[in-house]
Amino acid sequence: MARINRNYLKLPGSYLFSTIARKVREYGEAHPDADIIRLGIGDVTQPLAPAVIKALHAAVDEMGTAEGFRGYAPDLGYEFLRSVIAEKDFKARGCDISADEIFVSDGAKSDCGNIQEIFGTNNRIAVCDPVYPVYVDSNVMAGRTGEYDSNTERFADVIYMPCLEENGFVPELPKELPDLIYLCFPNNPTGAVITKSRLQEWVDYARKNDAVILYDAAYEAFIDDASAGSEDPVPHSIYECEGAKDCAIEFRSFSKTAGFTGLRLGYTVVPKELMTGGEKLWPLWARRHGTKFNGAPYIVQRAGEAVYGEEGRAQIREQIAYYKENARIILEGLKKAGYEVSGGIHAPYIWLKTPDEMTSWDFFDLLLDRYNIVGTPGSGFGPHGEHYFRLTAFGSRGNTIRAVERISK
Amino acid sequence: MARINRNYLKLPGSYLFSTIARKVREYGEAHPDADIIRLGIGDVTQPLAPAVIKALHAAVDEMGTAEGFRGYAPDLGYEFLRSVIAEKDFKARGCDISADEIFVSDGAKSDCGNIQEIFGTNNRIAVCDPVYPVYVDSNVMAGRTGEYDSNTERFADVIYMPCLEENGFVPELPKELPDLIYLCFPNNPTGAVITKSRLQEWVDYARKNDAVILYDAAYEAFIDDASAGSEDPVPHSIYECEGAKDCAIEFRSFSKTAGFTGLRLGYTVVPKELMTGGEKLWPLWARRHGTKFNGAPYIVQRAGEAVYGEEGRAQIREQIAYYKENARIILEGLKKAGYEVSGGIHAPYIWLKTPDEMTSWDFFDLLLDRYNIVGTPGSGFGPHGEHYFRLTAFGSRGNTIRAVERISK
Helix, strand or coil: CCCECHHHHHCCCCCHHHHHHHHHHHHHHHCCCCCCEECCCCCCCCCCCHHHHHHHHHHHHHHCCCCCCCCCCCCCCCHHHHHHHHHHHHHHHCCCCCHHHEEEECCHHHHHHHHHHHECCCCCEEEEECCCHHHHHHHHHHCCCCCEECCCCEECCCEEEECCCCCCCCCCCCCCCCCEEEEECCCCCCCCCCCHHHHHHHHHHHHHCCCEEEEECCCHHHCCHHHHHCCCCCCCCHHHCCCHHHCEEEEEECHHHHCCCCCCCEEEECCCCCEECCEECHHHHHHHHHHHCCCCCHHHHHHHHHHCCHHHHHHHHHHHHHHHHHHHHHHHHHHHCCCCEEECCCCCEEEEECHHHCCHHHHHHHHHHHHCEECEEHHHHCHHHCCEEEEECCCCHHHHHHHHHHHHC | CCCECHHHHHCCCCCHHHHHHHHHHHHHHHCCCCCCEECCCCCCCCCCCHHHHHHHHHHHHHHCCCCCCCCCCCCCCCHHHHHHHHHHHHHHHCCCCCHHHEEEECCHHHHHHHHHHHECCCCCEEEEECCCHHHHHHHHHHCCCCCEECCCCEECCCEEEECCCCCCCCCCCCCCCCCEEEEECCCCCCCCCCCHHHHHHHHHHHHHCCCEEEEECCCHHHCCHHHHHCCCCCCCCHHHCCCHHHCEEEEEECHHHHCCCCCCCEEEECCCCCEECCEECHHHHHHHHHHHCCCCCHHHHHHHHHCCCHHHHHHHHHHHHHHHHHHHHHHHHHHHCCCCEEECCCCCEEEEECHHHCCHHHHHHHHHHHHCEECEEHHHHCHHHCCEEEEECCCCHHHHHHHHHHHHC
16 A cells, blocks of 8 residues: 655645745735735746747747757756856855856755755754745655654754844754754845855864754845945855865755746755765766756756857846845834844845744735735744745835835835 | 755665766767767657747847746646647646636656645555656655665665556556656656546546646657547547546646647646645645746747747647658668567657667667667666667657667667
C-alpha cells in the first residue's frame, strides 16, 4: 500500500502566501467595489525593462527559425549567462567565483527549497525567527525538524535565532551548534542588513564548526551604493568575506533585482572547493540539477543576460530607485504617523510594529477591512514576528502614497 | 558538522545524458571536422510553431507595459491554460478531469523527479527495465531504493519489471507487490505502447493493492489517430481507464508535443479524490508546488495556450507528422539494412538490437566513431536494455536520412 510522506502533515496551516491570497480573494469577492492595494506578497509591479523586452523578442525570433532554435539548455545554464554573472556580480566585487560555480535556475525559491536535499536528514538547521517560510517548510517536508508544538509555534529540532529590536534584527551566533545555517540579508521579512564584519563572524563560526551557511542574497540589489565607501560596508555577497568559499552556498534572484517574478530566473553559487565531512557539495548539486530539473528557458536566460548590458543595467537601476523611493515614502510616512518602523533602507521591506499590541493577523484583518490594504502578518514568519507586520515597496508609486495616506489616518 | 545526503553516493556514474553530452563534446573537440548527427538525447530540432512564436511575442509585449505586466503566477498555473488543458486533453477524450486537478510546471522531468517526495521513504517502487533514469535516480536520492549492486546493476529494494522482446516491451504485473508503480507509455526508451485493455489491468491491479501508478504520458501526441477507431485502442491518458482517478497521477509534457524542450512547460494531473492510506494526495502536491516552486513563466504559459488554438494545433500536428515520418524512415531503413528494430510507430523512439551481441556502449562508440552518429546506449536505461540502442526521430529530415544511409553501409 502506498504511504504518504507524513512529514507533510506536520506543517501547520497552508503556505503563508497562499493563505493571504485566499483571504484577499474572499474579501474581494465579498466587496467587489473595494479598491484593494497589495503591499503583501513581495511581488513587483513595474513592467520589464525595455532592454529585457528587446532581448526576449530577439530570443523568441531565434526560436522560430531552424538555425536559431534551442532545445534543452546545458545543465548548469548557458555559458553566456553564467560568465556574465561571474564577471559582474562577483569578480567586479572582488569575489573569486567562476562561471562553472554558477547554477542557473528557475528562481531562488526553488533553489532555497531544494538545496536541503543534498544534505542528510540528520542535520540540525538554524533559522532566523522571523524567517522566510520556505527554509523551514522544505526541511519539515524532508523530516529534518521533528514535531511542531503549536503552543510554542516551534519545531522540536530546529534552532531558532531570534531577530529582535534589541539586536537590530540580526541574530547572535547560536549557542547550540547547528549543521546548516540559513541566513538572508538584506533580510526578508525585516528589511534588516548585516555589515561585512558581522557576516565575517558568521563565516568564521561556520568554518570553525564545520557548518554550512545557506545564504540568501535575493535582495542585494537594494543595498545603497553609498554603503560601499563606509568603514564596515553592507556586503552584496557572502563571498566578500574571507573563507566563505569553504563554508557557504549563495542564492540569487532576478525577481527583485530586475522584476523577473513572472519570468522566473535565479541562480545558486556552489564553490568547487566547498566540502563537508570530506565530500564536495558541487557534484551533489550538479547531480540534483541534472536529474530533477531541465534548465531555465533559453529566452529567459537571454533576458537575464540583458540585465547586465549597459542599457539594461541603467534601466534596472532606475527601477530599483523607484522601489527604494517607495520604501522611503512608507518608512517616513509611517514614522510621521507614529508607527515604529525599521528596514526599508537597503531593502524593499518595511517592518512595522503593530499598534496597541495587536496581533499580526488582527492587524492584517484591520488593514484589509478598514483601509483595503494587504500586508503580511509578521507572525506568519515565526513567533518572534508576532506583533509585527511586513509592508513591501513593490507597489506602484500611486498606490504606495495612497496606502500611506490611508494608514496615517 | 554538516553531513551530506549519502544516498547520492549510491548513484552509479553520472546522469546518463550528461555522460553522453560529455562523450560527444570530447569527440567533437578531438575531431573538429566530424559532421556529427545527434539522434541521442530526446531533443527536438524543429523551430517553434508560428502560432507559438506569435503568442510569445504578444505576451512579451504585455510584460513591457504597466497594465499587462504579470508577476508571480497562481500556484497551480494560470486558469486560461489549465482550463484549456482540461477541456482539450481530457474532456474531449471522455476523461473527467477538471482544471483544478491540473498543476502546470516547468516540465515533466521536474514533476517526475519531484513527485516521489509526497510519498514516504518506506514505499517500494516498481519500474520498467529499461527505464527513463529519472524515476530511479530521484528515488535513490530519497533513500527509497537500498544499495546498488554493480554485478546485477540493480538496487536492492526496487522491483524491476523486465520489458523484453518476448512481452512486446510491456511489463507483466509484478508478483511482489509494489506501492508506487512508474509506467511510461508510449514508452521511453523502447517506443512500445500499451493498449487500453492492458492498461486497464494495471489500473485494476493498483486499485486492488492500494498502489499508486505514476503514469508518464509525455509522448501521447505521437499516438496514431487511426488507433482510436480500433477495438483496443492505444490510450492517450490513463484516465481513459475506469477507476484510474482512484489510483493514478499523470505527467504530461509540452516538450515532445510542441517542441518546448527549450521553453520548459509541462503539467501533472492529481485527481482530487485520489487517496492512499486515508490521505488525499492533491493537498500534498499543492503544498509541494506552493513551497518549492513558483510557477512557469507567464509568457511560456501563454505559449502553451497557443498550442491548443486552431492555428497552433494544425501547425503542431504537422511537426509531429514530420517527426513521425523521420521515425518511419529510420524504422524502414534499419529493417532493410538487416537490423532488428521496434517502436517508432506511436512514439518518437526506435529501439534497435545491437548487431553481433555488441554491448550498448560499444555500439555507441562504434556509431560515434565510424558514422559520427550519436544515439543512446540501451544499457544506460537498465540491465535489460543491454544489447539495445535508442535512436530518436527528433532530428532534421536531412540528418535522419543521412544517418540511416550511414548506418546502412
